[in-house]
Amino acid sequence: MLPNPNEKLDPRVKRTRNLILSAFEILLAEKGFESISVQDVTDKAQVNRATFYAHFPDKYALLDYAIGQLFRQEIEKRTLNACHYTPDNLRNLILAVVEFLSNMHSECAQPHQQFESLVEGTIKNILFQLLSHWLSQSKVKISTDIPATVATWAIYGLASHYSHLKKRPALEKFVDEALPLVAVNLEQFA
Amino acid sequence: MLPNPNEKLDPRVKRTRNLILSAFEILLAEKGFESISVQDVTDKAQVNRATFYAHFPDKYALLDYAIGQLFRQEIEKRTLNACHYTPDNLRNLILAVVEFLSNMHSECAQPHQQFESLVEGTIKNILFQLLSHWLSQSKVKISTDIPATVATWAIYGLASHYSHLKKRPALEKFVDEALPLVAVNLEQFA
């Protein structure tokens, strides 16, 4: 199970984080990341500005958190968080990442480098965690670090590539073509 | 202006009252008033049970508050809260009350006496306040109490009558027939 520590949290904390998060998502779609001020977020969230700083060091940390939450949500929706390695699960995971990145690019209109690399770091962390978890479920007790790393980068790379294409091919077709190349490194854990 | 003291209130207070109110409205439509427990409300509102009691003595007080808020909302929607007496405003007011009561009866499915009389009391209070305000705007400086009282009871009576009818006539027709009977008492304030 992917650790999402939003469970045993003070209800007030959950509430204000959700308020901040929702406000931020709306603003992000409205005016892009750079032009959002902390004030904007707290106004829309109906939360005191000082409260914001009690939760996040700055707006970049919020972006980080938001990306993570959204992506985790995507993973949970497909029940990939509580399972193990199979080619089919891998296929779904790739689909999830590709769709996530594509949506992000169409909804946020963010040509900023800072934005991109922050997203990349966050997503790859979660991917690595998840893949490590999957592989550790296998009977074969081999070190999972290297295969998980390779798969993480490959998957993210595929998704990034796809989402930057001017003319995107059909999603399923793209994924089915790419899948075997990633799967070959993980076969031993099936 | 009808005093709705939800303005200069601590944001946390507004928030939790809204949470409680929304939860309550949903539950009311779902299972009717009597079978709702305070626990139910606080669970759905994601608020601590003790917090509920910090705002309302019991669920009857919540019902009272909810009715008031909903009705005030109806009034504000029609911008009747910041105006004066004219036959046309009176017409709109009657429409508002009739529609409000009718909706209440169809959505809440409450044959309970306790429920009905609580609604009646709350609505009549607000009606009286509003009408007193209207009449006090007039150049004629006559005591407003008696005419406001008569109009209040008449309007509520009409609405109650209409909403209990098995076969309801067309709303507009009904109101246009009733309007002159109420207006005659208020003519001097026009």
Place this chain on the structure above:
DNA sequence: TTGAAAATGTTGACTAAGCAACAAAAGAGG
């Protein structure tokens, strides 16, 4: 009728959120 389970209010100690005021750093023009 009775007895276990559920709902009601209440309390006090703890934690989070609100607020106002501040210094400091960007930003935007002139």
Place this chain on the structure above:
DNA sequence: CCTCTTTTGTTGCTTAGTCAACATTTTCAA
């Protein structure tokens, strides 16, 4: 370049919300 304004973080104090525990009722099935 300089100033006026906006945004950023930070802080100490106040108020609201959470929690667990308790003593009552209420409810309702056995």
